[in-house]
Amino acid sequence: MTEQIQTPPAPEAGRVAGRDGDPLLQVTDLVRHFPVTRGVVFRRKVGAVQAVDGINLSVTRGQTLGLVGESGCGKTTTGRLLVRLDEPTSGQIVIDGHDVTHLRQGQMRPLRREIQMIFQDPYSSLNPRQTVGGIVGAPFRLQNVKVPGGVRRNVQELLELVGLNPEHYNRYPHEFSGGQRQRIGIARTLALRPKLIVADEPVSALDVSIQAQVINLLEDLQDELGLTYVVIAHDLSVVRHISDQVAVMYLGKIVELADREKLYAKPRHPYTVALLSAVPVPEPLSSPTGQRERRQRIRLEGDVPSPLLPPPACRFHTRCWKAQEICRTIEPPLTELIPGHQVACHFPENTPQVSASSPESAPQPA
Amino acid sequence: MAPLLEVEDLRIHFRTDDGLVRAVDGISFGLERGRTLGIVGESGSGKSVTSMGIMGLHQGTKAEITGHIRLDGEDLVTATPNRVRELRGSKMAMIFQDPLSSMHPYYTVGDQIIEAYRVHNKVSKQVARKHAVDLLGRVGIPTPQTRVDDYPHQFSGGMRQRAMIAMALSCDPELLIADEPTTALDVTVQAQILDLISTLQSEFGSAVIIITHDLGVVAELSDDILVMYAGRVAEYGSAADIFGRPDHPYTWGLLSSMPRMDRAKTARLVPIPGTPPSLIRVPSGCPFHPRCRYTEVVGGRRCETEVPPLREAVTPGHAAACHLTTEQRTRQWADLSAATIPDNDKAPEAEEQAGEPEAREPV
Numbered sequence: 045m046t047e048q049i050q051t052p053p054a055p056e057a058g059r060v061a062g063r064d065g066d067p068l069l070q071v072t073d074l075v076r077h078f079p080v081t082r083g084v085v086f087r088r089k090v091g092a093v094q095a096v097d098g099i100n101l102s103v104t105r106g107q108t109l110g111l112v113g114e115s116g117c118g119k120t121t122t123g124r125l126l127v128r129l130d131e132p133t134s135g136q137i138v139i140d141g142h143d144v145t146h147l148r149q150g151q152m153r154p155l156r157r158e159i160q161m162i163f164q165d166p167y168s169s170l171n172p173r174q175t176v177g178g179i180v181g182a183p184f185r186l187q188n189v190k191v192p193g194g195v196r197r198n199v200q201e202l203l204e205l206v207g208l209n210p211e212h213y214n215r216y217p218h219e220f221s222g223g224q225r226q227r228i229g230i231a232r233t234l235a236l237r238p239k240l241i242v243a244d245e246p247v248s249a250l251d252v253s254i255q256a257q258v259i260n261l262l263e264d265l266q267d268e269l270g271l272t273y274v275v276i277a278h279d280l281s282v283v284r285h286i287s288d289q290v291a292v293m294y295l296g297k298i299v300e301l302a303d304r305e306k307l308y309a310k311p312r313h314p315y316t317v318a319l320l321s322a323v324p325v326p327e328p329l330s331s332p333t334g335q336r337e338r339r340q341r342i343r344l345e346g347d348v349p350s351p352l353l354p355p356p357a358c359r360f361h362t363r364c365w366k367a368q369e370i371c372r373t374i375e376p377p378l379t380e381l382i383p384g385h386q387v388a389c390h391f392p393e394n395t396p397q398v399s400a401s402s403p404e405s406a407p408q409p410a
Numbered sequence: 411m412a413p414l415l416e417v418e419d420l421r422i423h424f425r426t427d428d429g430l431v432r433a434v435d436g437i438s439f440g441l442e443r444g445r446t447l448g449i450v451g452e453s454g455s456g457k458s459v460t461s462m463g464i465m466g467l468h469q470g471t472k473a474e475i476t477g478h479i480r481l482d483g484e485d486l487v488t489a490t491p492n493r494v495r496e497l498r499g500s501k502m503a504m505i506f507q508d509p510l511s512s513m514h515p516y517y518t519v520g521d522q523i524i525e526a527y528r529v530h531n532k533v534s535k536q537v538a539r540k541h542a543v544d545l546l547g548r549v550g551i552p553t554p555q556t557r558v559d560d561y562p563h564q565f566s567g568g569m570r571q572r573a574m575i576a577m578a579l580s581c582d583p584e585l586l587i588a589d590e591p592t593t594a595l596d597v598t599v600q601a602q603i604l605d606l607i608s609t610l611q612s613e614f615g616s617a618v619i620i621i622t623h624d625l626g627v628v629a630e631l632s633d634d635i636l637v638m639y640a641g642r643v644a645e646y647g648s649a650a651d652i653f654g655r656p657d658h659p660y661t662w663g664l665l666s667s668m669p670r671m672d673r674a675k676t677a678r679l680v681p682i683p684g685t686p687p688s689l690i691r692v693p694s695g696c697p698f699h700p701r702c703r704y705t706e707v708v709g710g711r712r713c714e715t716e717v718p719p720l721r722e723a724v725t726p727g728h729a730a731a732c733h734l735t736t737e738q739r740t741r742q743w744a745d746l747s748a749a750t751i752p753d754n755d756k757a758p759e760a761e762e763q764a765g766e767p768e769a770r771e772p773v
Contacts, residue, residue, distance in 0.1 A: 114597070114598060115596055251452040251623060252452065252664055252667055252668055253452060253663055253664065253667050254681070254685065255668075256667035256668070256679035256680070257681040259679055260679055260681060263678070278597070280597065284675065308671070318598060322597040322598045322600065322601035323671050324601075324604070324624065324626030324629065325626055325629065326628070326668065326672075327653055328629045328632075328649035343598075343601055343605065344601075347566045347599065
């Protein structure tokens, strides 16, 4: 295990023969609280934003985990913790057998070859004063990797891999469109042949037609290079398209975690049900009279509560139409209802005794 | 009855140092009271420029506007700036994408609604305030009596958008333009806002133009849809036509490049190759030809040299600007949907499209 890290990975070497099936990434009880302080000289801690509050995840080699939730649910913080751009308050992150939870920057550096990140905004994540060659070649420079054939040739190969013209080596980011910039970012991410890529909203800044190009590229690269992805996105249809497993987050906690098919076909947590039913469907409904109809949906009222003072017990109870006394007093643990489907809810939907409770039959929240 | 809004051969060009930007290049459409028109297209297709043109927001800029925009018979292109200002806010109103940057951070939400109302109505502050509280209540803001004195930053994103809508509705406009009203919002809040817009529309009876890149949002709200590409209309028709029997390869591209929640997962998305063109150097002939997969079906160099006119094919009111013949379109779209819709989902789809020619086996 350790030798893998010390030998600089030759970019041509391809994927280290991985044991398919065992987890590449294992996260246990991960917590990140941002302290809120008062006072200038004597800083007192007056509270904490519970951005991530005890999550457990594991991602199998070569698979994709999708992380969805509304803004403020902690999905981006989770992503930043995974690549160790942020220090966890507690918990454990194990990547490929290495505990990276509290490694210092210097200790982390050799591991950075294995874990890379794709950022949301292709405009702010590329240095405008560097050429494409400089940007994509930076990982080799920073990691002191000597590559056979030279950096330039490797960078050009990478550009070709992501569908860019290798002759654009000397151009600057502003000469490219949004989709092309995202490809440059992906080329940089791939430079050191990482095993795990955390992609934070990789396509949300792009137009629909370009989105599809980048999604297809990510899928092709996964097949070709055996990559493992954690994809963070708010777009449920994108997540459904690329993920093998999906975790739904709400206020710093995972409320549901399941295989894609299971989650989208039979969501069990009321929040997931509401989230899925809120997605607009590009298929107009019209009644026989020609009048337009609106789909029956579960409408969640109000907004996500503040993570500074999250509701006690089940965090969703303030917006849940099924909430009862127990939801306000006892926190539902994330349990495996059926194999491969974990839910944190006292009254899960779509359970065998309730026959396929669809959004239509669910009562509207008051 | 004449439509409330008539846009005829509208062109909005900007003269820049790099050349003439043809942001909007000859578009025409009409909109009746109580109807909703969805305008879709990628960034840079001219949808926002069109809506700003209707609102008269290009005044004082370098924009060169020709053509006609008739609101209730009155031409806004030739109207004086003062007249347009009178109409703006009272007869037509707009909801912007980002409510945080389109509200003044220095004034309370109430003050901003009161101001908009008093500009167009001679009423006392008290009356206007009562009206503001009333409106905030109608758009679903809890305890409007107290929230009216809050500043925009004290509102959440969804509530700010509600306040924006309240402001736009303060003078009971006949035309409401919503430019990407839910793009900055989460799905659950988006659903709330879309609901609100459609409820208020039936209540106020206004005509609504909704501009978005999200085909789901458009399908949810619109009666008619205008697909824009490079400042021109690629396709125009009822929502059922555009989604059920789209006629333009660009619309096909948009539909097939989206991951769909309502269908079984497809193995692969079919993206539109390339990127949208620069509006300074719009491609010759059909502006979509460099990205179109069907130029060879048309044959020759027709797509490169000849601008396809927007013409109705089968259904009246459903027009596309494409050289493909009706038979070719039906055939190509059937092939494409057969490839993108997995087998288990195809059956009900085929029933809907009666008279579909023999669909070839997907590759």
